[in-house]
Amino acid sequence: MHMSDQREIAAPVSEVWAALLSADTLLACVPGAKEVMGNAEDGFDATVVQKVGPVKATFKGHVSLSDLVEHQSLTLSGEGKGGAAGFAKGGADVKLSETEGGTLLEYEVDAKVGGKLAQLGSRLIDGFAKKMADQFFANLQETLEGPAEPEDDDTEADAPEEKKGWVKRLTGG
Template sequence: MQMSDTRQIAATPAEVYAALLDPEMLKACVPGATEVSGSPEKGFIATVVQKVGPVKATFKGEVEITNMVPDTSLRIDGAGKGGAAGFAKGGADVRLVATEGGCELSYDVEAKVGGKLAQLGSRIIDGFAKKMADQFFNNLQETLEGPGEASAEGSAPEAEGKKGWFGRSKS
């Protein structure tokens, strides 16, 4: 299964790049992550609980970040085993380009599953993989930009004091 997407993020490429290398940010952004530890140099260890169709599993795995070009691009590869549910592995090539309003993040993702998960059929698996990638990058964007950015613009009192991940005021 492969997919690609692009999104605009109101943060500099350096801020987005730093966020992608931060284990706490990864824990906050990976849907179902209960634990993420490690470093970009040595790799991360993660525990993720997910339900795919009728199969719910706790995946324990490793995430490796390679091809790092500071503030420009990186590759994220991960593999996890979910016991009787099977395994999941995949990777993403992430590129960052500075734009007038922050940066453009584009990614190409591929994912593979095996075991009981593979028996669910490609339609369910492809939909789930797309949902996971979208949720990860949505969570990253919301965490960097601050919550409710678009909906809070019209109501200045509520927007006052909102801060993004780096503590910048977003109003």
């Protein structure tokens, strides 16, 4: 499975770079992560709990970083074993570039699964992998930018909400 996407993050390249190399940030950003330990030089050991379709598994794995070009690009490679559920392995090429609003983060992901997970079908697995990658980078963006501000909508805030059941709506009462 192969996919690519990009995100505009309202933070300087140096902050995005540091976040990608931090175990604490990875713990906060990887969906289902229960533990992430290690460092950029030696790699990270992680425990992640995920449910893919009917299969729920705890994956223990290792992620290593390579091809580091400071503040520009890196490659993440990892493999996780989920016991009877099977395994997942893959990598992501990440590129950072400065923009007026902060940092453009581009990524290309390749992933493979085996075991019971592979039996679920490629459409389910591909959708799950895309969701996981999107969620990771959305979490990274929120970690760096802070939570999104709710939009102001004065009409709802000021007006008391009037609820009517379907019978009253029909009868006008």
